[in-house]
Amino acid sequence: MADIQVPIASWSHLLPTRTRLVPYNRAMTAALDQLAGPVIFRGAGRSFGDCAYVSNGTTITSGELHGILDFDRSAGVIECASGTSLLALHLAVSGSGWAVPVYGGTRWATVGGAIGNDIHGKNHARRGSFGNHVLGLTLLTVDGSLVTASPDSHPDLFAATVGGIGLTGLITSARLRLVPAVSDTVRVRAVPFTRTAGLGRLLEQTDCGYQFGWLRHPCQQACGLHYRAEHVAVDRPRDRDPRRRGALRVNLATPVVLGSLDRLRHLAHRRLDRTMHVIDLNYWGDRFEFRSNLFGRRGFHEYQFTVAAEVFDEAVRTLGGMLAGAGLHSYFTVAKRLGGQRPPGLLSFPREGCTLSTQIPDGPGVLGVLRSFTEIVIDLGGRVYLAKDSCVTKNQLERMYPEIDRWRGIVERYDPKGLIQSDLARRLDLKPW
Structure with missing residues (x-):
């Protein structure tokens, strides 16, 4: 079982930590508890937060698990x-x-x-x-x-x-x-919306196969584009796969640069009505993977929350106002509608309403603003997505996810020594035993 000690980074930050990377292979028959120290499992490493690595421990990657x-x-x-x-x-x-x-x-x-x-x-x-x-x-x-x-x-x-x-x-x-x-092709249209239109209302009232909102910077203005798409019975070839992102990181995450990108997108898509492959619709952001590098080595915080549709617009404006009041900015802001299907996981994020994700350059005051806004999310009956979290406290987690004690009771039976850990699990004390 080959392994190597390397520094590891999340998708949004370069982190001053090291972990022992061990690729999984089908000859791995030894119990995990024979490994020295804590262990966590890592797929493609595309989570924005600290849930897929463990400092000074062992990170098991997918290895041979393909196909x-x-x-x-x-x-x-x-x-x-x-x-x-x-x-x-x-x-x-x-x-x-x-x-x-x-x-x-x-x-x-x-x-x-x-x-x-x-x-x-x-x-x-x-x-x-x-x-x-x-x-x-x-x-x-x-x-x-x-x-x-x-x-x-x-x-x-x-x-x-x-x-x-x-x-x-x-x-x-x-x-x-x-x-x-039906087919692999969708017809995609974009409709501009303004603050008076209410994105939450648009998302809730629109019935279509796929939909999402793109909010222009700054997000407290609550205007942008509402995309909606349906499958159509025609063939559309898939675009070439985008290249993986490069290693160069240059801090260009300024209101001038990224605000200009927002304006260009708005102008280019305000009358969008075209067909495309469904993969290209859903993975649209992959062709702009370079955007992560625009934030420089300090990276950014990806923050995603969900609340009921009727309070969503006010929550978005509140977040935008709090960020602006602290001299902070948010970019690549996307909203989606979440349906009423009950997810099977005890810690699953989706719940009926609307959700917003945004990227905020790291800097002084960011965590304080996000933790304060999380209190507002909790008061509105919402929650924050743990896969992207970098700011939530243990107390906030336990109020947002009421099934946490039941989850802990189950997990303790299968991991009584608390061997499986991540930096997120440590930060939120998910395994207190």
């Missing part, structure tokens, strides 16, 4: 290894009459990461979260056992693993239920 294991075309059920990327999964079912129901934000994410963070997409109102379509999963637990968990077999472990940010064990494979496919 489609079985595809029942008659039933629309596919089984794959957990390290399989979402893009590879979509390509495997393309043209079969079936489609993967949930896309998420980036094609580079892995199936295991999609389950561990219970990701959601632009079609959540109709399809729910990724976990809603997981029929079962295989988990490597700390004692070296491979446990098959599903809503019917080990349902407690299943509920703790979906959305459980990797803290129950290493997902090695998963069975997913697909949905019938």
Whole structure:
């Protein structure tokens, strides 16, 4: 089992920490508790926060966990290894009459990461979260056992693993239920909205397959573009895959530079009405991966919250006002509608309403503003997405996620020594035993 001691970075920050990287392989038969120190599991490393690494411990990467294991075309059920990327999964079912129901934000994410963070997409109102379509999963637990968990077999472990940010064990494979496919092509339209239109109302009242809002900087102005899309029965070739981001980081995250990009997007898309491949719609942001480098070496905080639709617009304006009052700015701000499907995970983020994610350059005062705004989110009955979190306190977590004690009770049975840890788990004291 080869390993190497390396510095590790999250997608949004370069972090002054080191971890021991160990790629998973099928010869790994020793119990995880034989490893020295804490351990966590890492897919593609596309989470924005600190949930996929552990300082001064062991990070187990996907290693050999790649590929489609079985595809029942008659039933629309596919089984794959957990390290399989979402893009590879979509390509495997393309043209079969079936489609993967949930896309998420980036094609580079892995199936295991999609389950561990219970990701959601632009079609959540109709399809729910990724976990809603997981029929079962295989988990490597700390004692070296491979446990098959599903809503019917080990349902407690299943509920703790979906959305459980990797803290129950290493997902090695998963069975997913697909949905019938009309085509791989969608017609996309964009409609400008202003503060008086109310993005929350637009998201709630629009019934379409996919929709999201792009808010112009600064977000307290609450104006931008509302995108909506539906599948159409025509063939549209997929664009070339975008290049991975480079290593160069230059701090260009200023109101002038990124505000100009917002204005250009608004001008280019205000009359948008075109067809495109559904992958290109859902992974639109992947072609602009260089934007992460614009924030320089200090990086940024990706903050995402959800509240009820009727209070969403006011919450957005409040956040924008608090940031402006502290001399801070937010960029690449996206809003989506979340439907009423109950997610299967105890720590799953989605709940009915609207959600907003935004990127804020790191600097003095950022954490204080975000923690203060999180109190407002809690008062409104909302919550913050743990997969992207960098600011929430333990007290705030326990008020936003009322199932946390039940989750802890389940996880302690499978990890009694608290071996599986991450920097997020330590920061929020998710495993106090």
